[in-house]
Amino acid sequence: MTHHDIDHPKGKGHPGAAQGGATLTANLRLVAWELTRSCNLACVHCRAAARDCPYEGELSLAECKKVMDEIAEVGKPIIILTGGEPLLRPDVFEIAEYGAKLGFRMTMATNGTLLTRETVQKMIASGIERISVSIDGADARSHDAFRKVPGAFEGALRGIGLAREANLDFQINTTITRANIKEFPKIHDLAVSLGAVAHHIFMLVPMGRGKEITEEAISAEEYEETLHWFYERRGKAPLQLKATCAPHYYRILRQRAKSEGVEINFETFGLDAVTRGCLGGIGFAFISHLGQVQPCGYLEAECGSVREKSFREIWLDSPVFQNLRDLKRYEGKCGKCEFIRVCGGCRARAYEHSGSYMAEEPLCLYKPPGSRRPRVAGLQNRRRQKTGEKEP
Numbered sequence: 001m002t003h004h005d006i007d008h009p010k011g012k013g014h015p016g017a018a019q020g021g022a023t024l025t026a027n028l029r030l031v032a033w034e035l036t037r038s039c040n041l042a043c044v045h046c047r048a049a050a051r052d053c054p055y056e057g058e059l060s061l062a063e064c065k066k067v068m069d070e071i072a073e074v075g076k077p078i079i080i081l082t083g084g085e086p087l088l089r090p091d092v093f094e095i096a097e098y099g100a101k102l103g104f105r106m107t108m109a110t111n112g113t114l115l116t117r118e119t120v121q122k123m124i125a126s127g128i129e130r131i132s133v134s135i136d137g138a139d140a141r142s143h144d145a146f147r148k149v150p151g152a153f154e155g156a157l158r159g160i161g162l163a164r165e166a167n168l169d170f171q172i173n174t175t176i177t178r179a180n181i182k183e184f185p186k187i188h189d190l191a192v193s194l195g196a197v198a199h200h201i202f203m204l205v206p207m208g209r210g211k212e213i214t215e216e217a218i219s220a221e222e223y224e225e226t227l228h229w230f231y232e233r234r235g236k237a238p239l240q241l242k243a244t245c246a247p248h249y250y251r252i253l254r255q256r257a258k259s260e261g262v263e264i265n266f267e268t269f270g271l272d273a274v275t276r277g278c279l280g281g282i283g284f285a286f287i288s289h290l291g292q293v294q295p296c297g298y299l300e301a302e303c304g305s306v307r308e309k310s311f312r313e314i315w316l317d318s319p320v321f322q323n324l325r326d327l328k329r330y331e332g333k334c335g336k337c338e339f340i341r342v343c344g345g346c347r348a349r350a351y352e353h354s355g356s357y358m359a360e361e362p363l364c365l366y367k368p369p370g371s372r373r374p375r376v377a378g379l380q381n382r383r384r385q386k387t388g389e390k391e392p
């Protein structure tokens with residue numbers, strides 16, 4: 001399972017929202033924590049390229065508790081226990097309970113296949129308030145092809161059924177690629193019919209095993225189209241539909257609202273009016289199975305290890321986090337863009353594409369005034385070379 005967040009930070013005073021000046025105020029609202037890299041599946045897009053075996057050097061229970069004490073010095077974020085498959089860690093419920101006692105909203109990202117009635121009860125008892133389960137295909141054929149494990153779809157649905165039976169909130173996460181973009185509306189209908197509280201989409205960031213399927217990444221045009229579809233579905237879905245880690249959705253939202261003469265405020269757009277596209281290093285941090293802190297699971301820019309420094313020190317002082325908060329440091333067209341404050345571009349994609357996490361987002365079609373013609377994304381170039389498709 002990928003690190004994908006259960007929910008982005010929200011509410012008033014949101015990081016990046018409606019602030020003046022060239023610096024975004026850090027406000028930790030969400031931590032994704034890769035408790036283990038072990039996983040019982042081998043998904044095509046896995047960021048961690050996780051394997052079904054124990055990994056050396058993972059944080060001990062005592063270290064996990066210490067890290068949570070340090071996080072509490074910074075704020076009371078939502079914590080997503082993720083992996084790998086977090087349920088493969090025997091002390092996962094002790095970790096959840098400790099975090100819940102500190103006042104964090106504890107959630108878990110699981111592939112769902114290992115859930116049993118007993119596990120669901122343990123989750124609830126330990127204070128886990130919501131789980132997320134990834135569904136990347138509308139049926140067993142496409143989901144299992146993605147997950148590379150026959151039976152993964154049935155397993156996930158069975159797990160979801162158990163959560164529903166126990167009244168444990170669950171959300172569905174979907175990673176969009178060329179293979180499933182057409183069936184996305186069907187996956188969405190499935191999420192609705194299953195009774196999910198939210199459906200979050202993610203765009204493939206090619207790293208880990210995702211690199212092997214670079215040609216599966218959707219093009220900038222398809223990305224733009226999907227985000228417009230999102231805009232149109234907004235408010236119509238009976239559950240929370242969120243384009244997570246799709247930063248330029250917040251540019252599209254503003255462009256569409258402006259052309260339709262709609263004012264953007266909490267009444268008209270709810271939390272979308274106050275959130276920012278990329279929250280890595282601003283409202284969000286990732287902790288790896290070895291204790292490395294990063295802006296997000298997809299951006300392996302090392303900010304420090306919780307084994308050497310306190311989480312608080314890393315969060316406040318790491319140069320990587322400070323760069324991400326400084327709007328003057330953004331490069332290329334993102335650096336010239338009037339939407340930088342609400343969007344930010346995906347820093348992980350910028351890094352995978354150019355080697356610099358402050359470079360421009362390669363999958364954005366927007367051309368800010370004063371910038372050069374948008375560069376055609378490397379991903380698209382590589383796909384074109386493979387498929388022989390012509391440049392538009």
Ligand code: SF4
Binds near residue numbers: 248335337339360364
């Ligand atoms: S140019 Fe960069 S900041 Fe502007 S909308 Fe595109 S990705 Fe966002």
Ligand code: SF4
Binds near residue numbers: 279280
């Ligand atoms: S860099 Fe930002 S937008 Fe990209 S995956 Fe990480 S948190 Fe999400």
